[in-house]
Amino acid sequence: METITLEIDGKKVETAKGTTLLQAARKAGIDIPTLCHDDRLAPYGACRLCLVEISRNGRKRLVASCAYQAEEGLVVRTETEKIVRIRRMIVELLLAVSATGPLQALGQKYGLKESRFKGGQPKCLLCGLCVRYCAEVKKNNVTCFVGRGIERDVVFLSDLSHTLCPVCRECLPLCPSGTLYSLYLKGYNGAPEPGSNKGV
Amino acid sequence: MSKLNSAAELKKFRQDILAGRDADKLCVTICLGTGCLACKGDKVHDAFVEEIRRRGLEDRVDIRRTGCHGFCEQGPLVVVFPKEICYLKVTPADVPEIVAETLVGGKVVERLLYAGPDGRKIVHEGDIPFYKHQTRLILGPNRLIDPTRIEDYIALGGYSALAKALFVMTPVEVLDEVKRSGLRGRGGAGFPTGTKWETTRNAPGEPKYVIVNADEGDPGAYMNRSVLEGNPHSVLEGLIIGAYAIGAHEGFIYVRQEYPLAVANLTVALEQARGLGLLGDHILGSEFSFDVTIHRGAGAFVSGESSALMTAIEGRVGEPRLKYIRTAVSGLWEKPTNLNNVETWANVPAIVSKGAAWFNGIGTEGSKGTKIFSLVGKVRNTGLVEVPMGMTLRQVIFDIGGGVSGGKEFKAVQTGGPSGGCLPAGHLDLPVDFEELDKAGSMMGSGGMIVMDEDTCMVDTARYFVRFLSEESCGKCVPCREGLKQMLGLLDNICAGRGRDGDIELLEELGEVMTEASLCALGATAANPLLSTLKYFRGEYEAHIKEKRCPAGVCKDLIRYYIVPDKCQACQICARSCPAGAIAGDKGLVHVIDQAKCTKCGVCLEVCPSRFGAVTKISGRPVPAPVAAGTKVQKRK
Ligand SMILES: Cc1cc2nc3c(=O)[nH]c(=O)nc-3n(C[C@H](O)[C@H](O)[C@H](O)COP(=O)(O)O)c2cc1C
Ligand code: FES
Numbered sequence: 001m002e003t004i005t006l007e008i009d010g011k012k013v014e015t016a017k018g019t020t021l022l023q024a025a026r027k028a029g030i031d032i033p034t035l036c037h038d039d040r041l042a043p044y045g046a047c048r049l050c051l052v053e054i055s056r057n058g059r060k061r062l063v064a065s066c067a068y069q070a071e072e073g074l075v076v077r078t079e080t081e082k083i084v085r086i087r088r089m090i091v092e093l094l095l096a097v098s099a100t101g102p103l104q105a106l107g108q109k110y111g112l113k114e115s116r117f118k119g120g121q122p123k124c125l126l127c128g129l130c131v132r133y134c135a136e137v138k139k140n141n142v143t144c145f146v147g148r149g150i151e152r153d154v155v156f157l158s159d160l161s162h163t164l165c166p167v168c169r170e171c172l173p174l175c176p177s178g179t180l181y182s183l184y185l186k187g188y189n190g191a192p193e194p195g196s197n198k199g200v
Numbered sequence: 201m202s203k204l205n206s207a208a209e210l211k212k213f214r215q216d217i218l219a220g221r222d223a224d225k226l227c228v229t230i231c232l233g234t235g236c237l238a239c240k241g242d243k244v245h246d247a248f249v250e251e252i253r254r255r256g257l258e259d260r261v262d263i264r265r266t267g268c269h270g271f272c273e274q275g276p277l278v279v280v281f282p283k284e285i286c287y288l289k290v291t292p293a294d295v296p297e298i299v300a301e302t303l304v305g306g307k308v309v310e311r312l313l314y315a316g317p318d319g320r321k322i323v324h325e326g327d328i329p330f331y332k333h334q335t336r337l338i339l340g341p342n343r344l345i346d347p348t349r350i351e352d353y354i355a356l357g358g359y360s361a362l363a364k365a366l367f368v369m370t371p372v373e374v375l376d377e378v379k380r381s382g383l384r385g386r387g388g389a390g391f392p393t394g395t396k397w398e399t400t401r402n403a404p405g406e407p408k409y410v411i412v413n414a415d416e417g418d419p420g421a422y423m424n425r426s427v428l429e430g431n432p433h434s435v436l437e438g439l440i441i442g443a444y445a446i447g448a449h450e451g452f453i454y455v456r457q458e459y460p461l462a463v464a465n466l467t468v469a470l471e472q473a474r475g476l477g478l479l480g481d482h483i484l485g486s487e488f489s490f491d492v493t494i495h496r497g498a499g500a501f502v503s504g505e506s507s508a509l510m511t512a513i514e515g516r517v518g519e520p521r522l523k524y525i526r527t528a529v530s531g532l533w534e535k536p537t538n539l540n541n542v543e544t545w546a547n548v549p550a551i552v553s554k555g556a557a558w559f560n561g562i563g564t565e566g567s568k569g570t571k572i573f574s575l576v577g578k579v580r581n582t583g584l585v586e587v588p589m590g591m592t593l594r595q596v597i598f599d600i601g602g603g604v605s606g607g608k609e610f611k612a613v614q615t616g617g618p619s620g621g622c623l624p625a626g627h628l629d630l631p632v633d634f635e636e637l638d639k640a641g642s643m644m645g646s647g648g649m650i651v652m653d654e655d656t657c658m659v660d661t662a663r664y665f666v667r668f669l670s671e672e673s674c675g676k677c678v679p680c681r682e683g684l685k686q687m688l689g690l691l692d693n694i695c696a697g698r699g700r701d702g703d704i705e706l707l708e709e710l711g712e713v714m715t716e717a718s719l720c721a722l723g724a725t726a727a728n729p730l731l732s733t734l735k736y737f738r739g740e741y742e743a744h745i746k747e748k749r750c751p752a753g754v755c756k757d758l759i760r761y762y763i764v765p766d767k768c769q770a771c772q773i774c775a776r777s778c779p780a781g782a783i784a785g786d787k788g789l790v791h792v793i794d795q796a797k798c799t800k801c802g803v804c805l806e807v808c809p810s811r812f813g814a815v816t817k818i819s820g821r822p823v824p825a826p827v828a829a830g831t832k833v834q835k836r837k
């Protein structure tokens with residue numbers, strides 16, 4: 001296996017070719033926050049929390065570390081002032097969608113007491129973990145995105161859901177917003193869900 | 201039609217077409233572009249066919265259906281050759297007169313000519329100020345070509361650039377020529393075209409693909425549409441040449457579903473090109489083979505983004521994806537893929553024919569050639585405008601566009617489509633090219649240009665574009681989706697008079713993060729409308745927030761209509777016109793608007809005779825207490 005060397009936050013890091021910056025950083029004990037990332041799934045790059053700065057030939061740019069592959073000689077900084085500012089804003093935006101556990105922890109990390117943005121009932125954060133887990137790992141495609149822009153949403157396709165979900169339910173614990181279970185139940189239109197005694 | 205098997209056969213084919221034509225013969229050309237069709241251009245065409253048949257003039261007069269001439273506002277356009285007499289706003293009823301006077305009598309029908317602001321009539325299309333200041337390299341041929349007849353394109357020298365590329369130049373020479381020309385992408389980002397081609401050419405992996413981006417999702421933009429509808433072969437020829445330079449044998453034209461005429465004309469163009477051996481196996485008898493498929497897009501704005509477009513052609517939802525490996529290297533089905541805009545491709549044949557040096561001579565240091573703009577909004581002459589890069593905004597808006605319509609003051613021009621920016625009067629002398637527009641906080645985009653007058657509220661304008669983008673974003677990444685949602689909410693509040701201290705700063709902070717952190721260029725540019733209006737019209741935001749005042753008098757929640765008692769002459773027109781029945785008054789009595797009932801439709805202001813000028817808009821201060829019921833008007837002497 002070909003190894004490459006790069007520099008992350010001043011540390012020399014050796015990693016296998018093909019690993020992402022996130023993987024390389026975590027291996028070196030450097031923490032980068034993520035929301036939409038899961039090691040079992042293909043990089044998605046949607047939450048933008050994992051942005052890091054790379055520089056090459058004096059040119060700097062921000063990339064999603066969960067998706068960008070490590071390159072020989074790359075210089076990476078995972079927490080510049082700008083990155084912190086961006087993460088704080090993203091967390092602030094997400095807190096307005098759903099102020100659940102993982103988000104609150106992030107809020108604390110970035111010194112946010114409350115979001116300046118208007119929120120309401122917790123809503124789906126659209127990280128896509130459930131949709132992608134169902135499609136990529138389970139190959140079931142029960143959950144999917146509908147709509148676009150600010151109308152984007154996640155739904156369970158009820159026909160498939162009724163047969164496949166009661167015996168699986170593996171996506172439910174993945175949800176960072178705490179809204180997936182209620183989305184799942186929507187597919188039953190109030191009818192009792194088989195195996196509901198399992199609970200979540 | 202039999203296939204042409206060499207450059208010489210193409211040349212001969214062209215000579216035969218020209219030999220069969222008489223340059224002095226009368227020819228009536230009728231614009232059947234989408235704009236003119238909407239004004240019943242097809243009825244005008246049918247009337248000419250009928251009238252010419254009725255008078256037995258079929259042998260003496262040709263009729264040609266053409267694509268858009270650009271001056272759609274004045275359509276349907278009719279140009280009579282060889283004298284190039286240009287008639288505007290022609291109706292079927294005008295046709296017998298044109299036939300009798302012009303075709304038979306050789307005279308001009310004065311009343312159908314263009315009249316300048318000074319009333320002077322202009323006979324020739326090219327002398328009309330709208331056209332006179334333009335350089336129509338791409339759009340020019342539209343008026344000479346029936347897009348469903350490949351002969352018309354070949355008669356003008358069409359496909360000779362392809363022949364030159366195939367038989368006189370190597371692919372690398374073609375590539376170098378395009379590189380040296382300085383051509384940059386017309387789809388928005390202005391990426392150097394030759395460099396992009398080279399990346400795809402040199403990228404490992406076969407097959408390679410070339411694609412025409414004809415998604416054109418910007419509201420109000422229709423330059424790509426007019427080129428595809430009016431001169432499809434110019435795009436096709438550019439594409440074939442590009443494929444040859446890049447080493448691609450398969451291409452796609454991604455056209456939005458909403459462009460049926462473009463699809464129809466393209467389909468005919470592809471068939472005719474195949475019939476003549478200009479497309480397909482062994483083009484013009486050479487070793488080079490290439491063919492094209494039309495892909496109809498579902499018409500989402502974001503599908504115009506390169507990775508989204510390719511995902512859509514693959515049959516999945518057109519959503520941008522991470523592009524750390526460029527699509528030029530790994531695009532369609534993960535193969536090297538070169539995507540260019542319609543207008544970019546249409547520039548290629550002339551560059552190959554006339555050479556890089558010729559193209560380089562047009563435009564500015566960093567932006568070469570011409571650019572087509574769709575000039576719309578509060579400007580006298582709206583339509584499609586093609587000018588050399590570097591022309592100033594003032595020249596485009598005032599010399600070509602004829603200035604602001606309705607005698608109003610110029611306030612701003614919005615360039616670059618929904619994610620472009622608004623530039624104020626102080627920037628009118630800005631030369632229009634990629635760098636200058638970027639520096640000013642706007643962008644070239646695909647060439648939208650919306651002129652705004654003094655009656656435009658800039659906060660409301662920003663809100664309009666932010667709403668468009670919030671609906672058209674794919675919704676995948678957080679800064680773009682949640683950022684636009686919150687931005688829209690804040691702007692809604694400000695327009696409704698619920699703005700608070702700190703909103704401006706929050707919007708700025710948010711806009712910056714969207715620009716820096718979004719996944720694709722939609723999100724990265726989505727804050728432009730907001731940031732540019734904040735930069736140049738900050739005072740307007742402050743007035744909305746601090747004084748609850750809309751300076752342009754647009755935001756409904758911040759204005760009240762009020763009848764000035766001293767001026768009201770009790771003509772009763774406003775009371776009769778008010779759809780809400782909110783105006784009380786009687787003969788001889790001062791009229792009063794019931795603010796509780798008023799829906800702020802503004803009809804009273806519109807109908808109040810200007811010699812009275814009694815109805816006014818009030819913003820940022822309370823409405824004076826109503827006069828006592830039964831107050832008599834003060835009649836003017
Ligand atoms: C949201 C979005 C929409 C776009 N829409 C179009 C479009 O309708 N037509 C187009 O040619 N390019 C569009 N682009 C730009 C393309 O991504 C791409 O840069 C362009 O087609 C490349 O061609 P060019 O190099 O000839 O400009 C869009 C980009 C974004 C981010
Ligand atoms: S974890 Fe990388 S973008 Fe979400």
Ligand code: FES
Nearest residue numbers: 233235236269272
């Ligand atoms: S459609 Fe006729 S001039 Fe544009």
